[in-house]
Amino acid sequence: DIQMTQSPSSLSASVGDRVTITCRASQTVNSFLNWYQQKPGKAPNLLIYAASILHSGVSSRFSGSGSGTDFTLTISSLQPEDFATYYCQQSYSFRTFGQGTKVEIK
Amino acid sequence: QLQLQESGPGLVKPSETLSLTCTVSGGSINSINYYWGWIRQPPGKGLEWLGSVYHSGNTHYDPSLKSRVTISLDTSKNQFSLRLSSVTVADTAVYYCVGENQQWLVRPFDYWGQGTLVTVSS
Numbered sequence: 001d002i003q004m005t006q007s008p009s010s011l012s013a014s015v016g017d018r019v020t021i022t023c024r025a026s027q028t029v030n031s032f033l034n035w036y037q038q039k040p041g042k043a044p045n046l047l048i049y050a051a052s053i054l055h056s057g058v059s060s061r062f063s064g065s066g067s068g069t070d071f072t073l074t075i076s077s078l079q080p081e082d083f084a085t086y087y088c089q090q091s092y093s094f095r096t097f098g099q100g101t102k103v104e105i106k
Numbered sequence: 107q108l109q110l111q112e113s114g115p116g117l118v119k120p121s122e123t124l125s126l127t128c129t130v131s132g133g134s135i136n137s138i139n140y141y142w143g144w145i146r147q148p149p150g151k152g153l154e155w156l157g158s159v160y161h162s163g164n165t166h167y168d169p170s171l172k173s174r175v176t177i178s179l180d181t182s183k184n185q186f187s188l189r190l191s192s193v194t195v196a197d198t199a200v201y202y203c204v205g206e207n208q209q210w211l212v213r214p215f216d217y218w219g220q221g222t223l224v225t226v227s228s
Contacts, residue, residue, distance in 0.1 A: 001169065034214040036153075043202055043218035044153065050212045087153055091213045094168060095155035 002026055002090055006098035012106040019075040021101045023066075023088035031067045032092035038100075039084045047086075048073065078103070108132045108140075110203045110219035118197075118226050124190040128203030128219060135184050136161045141206035141213065142186045144177060146199040147221075154199075158206055159186055193226045200224075 003026040013019050023033065031051040036044035046055045048064040051071055061076040075082055083105055088098040114126035128142070135142055143158030157167035159177040167175050176189040190197060201224055205217035 032212045034212060036215075043221050044215075045218070046214050046216045049210060049214040049216075055214075055216065089153075089155075089215075094166070095158075097153040097155070099152045 002029060002093050002096055004088055004090055004096050004098040006086075006088055006101050008101060009099065010102040010104060012104045013078050014106045015078055015080060017078045017106075019078050019082075019103060021073045021086055021088075021103075023071040023073070023098050025069045025071075025090055025092075028068045029090040029092035032090055033064075033066065033071050034089045034091065035062075035064055035073045036087045036089065037082075037084045038087065044087060075103075108205055108217045110205065110217055112201060112203050112219045112222040114222065114224070116223060116225060118193055118224060119228055120194055120226055121192055124188070124193050124197060124224055124226075126188045126201055126203075126222065126224070127185050128187070129183070129185050130205075131184070135179055135186060136181055139207065139209050140217075141208060142177075142179070143204045143206050143215070144188045145202045145204055145215070145218075146197075147202070148196075148199045156188065156190070195226050198224065198226045 005024045033051045035048040038044040052064045063074045085100045085102045109131045111129045118124045141158040144156040157177050159165045174191045179186045200221040202221045203219040204215040207216045
């Protein structure tokens with residue numbers, strides 16, 4: 001099984017801050033890496049697929065990069081609606097998610 | 107625009123079989139563009155993929171749950187279903203049905219149901 005590890009598990013940030021979340025795979029997943037945002041009590045929403053392609057309708061302040069085993073999700077200027085939990089997910093072999101990164105208000 | 111809606115019992119007894127149905131609207135489950143699947147989330151925890159089914163009936167399941175999971179299609183009702191056997195309290199979770207987009211090689215989950223909480227308790 002491919003394990004996905006996100007860091008940090010949580011972070012506190014202020015509106016306007018630049019935020020970076022990392023995701024590491026236990027073995028290569030090439031670019032088979034997707035990112036989701038989940039708000040409390042809601043289903044996750046797709047943000048980025050194939051490591052760096054922004055899903056339709058998602059704000060350009062979100063960006064993704066990486067390939068192989070190391071990936072990042074960056075929010076260029078944190079907005080109030082961005083406080084949520086973020087998950088990475090690999091689809092290279094079966095499907096596994098990272099444990100999530102909770103972005104909280106500082 | 108696809109819409110997915112889960113339905114089924116909210117309470118299941120230990121050792122019994124959990125059964126959920128997902129109704130798809132706004133598109134056909136015979137679409138070549140989607141796998142249809144299930145993901146769960148225990149209270150306060152992360153996401154776990156259970157498995158997916160294609161319009162051909164081809165399935166793939168998470169290896170750790172494969173012996174207990176069955177996902178099937180009912181094309182006449184535009185629905186797909188999850189059966190999880192021999193449940194324990196560890197199977198208590200919000201269960202989401204999802205659409206897995208086959209148009210992109212990385213097959214992201216771009217449609218989600220709202221989720222339904224299933225509690226395993228006697």
